[in-house]
Amino acid sequence: MSKKQVESYIPIALNVIKECKECDKVGDKGLWKNDTEIRKEVSGYLASYGPAIIQSGLIPAVVFYEGKDEKKIVNDLILEVIGKTDDEDLLEYTCNNEEESKEKIMDAIIALKLALRTFKIEEK
Numbered sequence: 001m002s003k004k005q006v007e008s009y010i011p012i013a014l015n016v017i018k019e020c021k022e023c024d025k026v027g028d029k030g031l032w033k034n035d036t037e038i039r040k041e042v043s044g045y046l047a048s049y050g051p052a053i054i055q056s057g058l059i060p061a062v063v064f065y066e067g068k069d070e071k072k073i074v075n076d077l078i079l080e081v082i083g084k085t086d087d088e089d090l091l092e093y094t095c096n097n098e099e100e101s102k103e104k105i106m107d108a109i110i111a112l113k114l115a116l117r118t119f120k121i122e123e124k
Contacts, residue, residue, distance in 0.1 A: 009111035081108040
């Protein structure tokens with residue numbers, strides 16, 4: 001983990017989260033539950049992503065989150081934070097740059113978790 005990298009990712013993460021409200025990522029499979037609340041599940045997915053990488057490895061964790069629509073939103077957020085938005089998905093990026101991507105992905109996860117704290121999370 002690089003503190004400077006995480007700090008540089010936080011403003012990007014805040015913008016990515018805000019922009020998701022304006023795109024089609026609202027509702028049961030999106031980041032936002034409604035106009036004011038982030039889906040609680042997404043917060044949980046982000047919280048468990050780092051431990052999944054440590055326990056299973058980078059590529060298996062990315063594959064797990066890539067497979068389901070409601071979890072794929074997390075991979076999309078991470079990819080936007082690290083700045084890879086051209087037709088590449090997180091799995092492809094990770095396979096092509098495994099050594100370099102692990103630290104960037106971990107830093108992006110931390111930045112997203114910190115950024116999410118500034119928004120209201122839905123209560124169930």
